[in-house]
Amino acid sequence: MSTATTSRRKRTFLPPTKATDLDALTDLSTFLDDHDEPAALVGPDGERITLPLEVYRTLAQIVEAMRARRAVVVAPVDQKLSTQEAADYLGVSRPTLIKLLEAGRIPHETVEGSRHRRVELGDLLDYQSQRALERREALQALVADAEASDLYDVSAEDYRAAIRTARHELAEERKG
DSSP: OOHHHHHTSOEEEOOOOSHHHHHHHHHHHHHHHHOOSOOEEEOTTSOEEEOOHHHHHHHHHHHHHHHTTOOEEEOOTTOEEEHHHHHHHHTSOHHHHHHHHHTTSSOOEEOTTSSOEEEEHHHHHHHHHHHHHHHHHHHHHHHHHHHHTTGGGSOHHHHHHHHHHHHHHHHHHHHO
């Protein structure tokens, strides 16, 4: 396998286990927390290059995750995932993912000559962004409805009393 092919595959990086390496990671994390502008990378020969802002931010996130003893996966957005990998990434069951694929919510491709499907990581990221936007819009609509109904003007005690009454009525319905 060529170096170019290897570098385009996803890789999992585990946090260090040795105490000295964890200390160095903590020092690096502290350094990154104390600076909000990109740092420079210095090579073994003293050559220096400033890190682009996005690389700096990515490095800060990776260091923070590893300091918290979490593994980090680095993958290109065009990385193709199996349906199980895609489901795991989204935190849903495989059948739920299949329903999303079949409904056209997430683009996918079928592997030639088989029933297997592949999903690009970038498409999963797009789906997550769209779902987050939909959730925000739904929440904003609920808040607008609550404001229009003056629900924010109800005291906490009145709210608790209404809940007690509703629970009591529900219990009575179940008995009778």
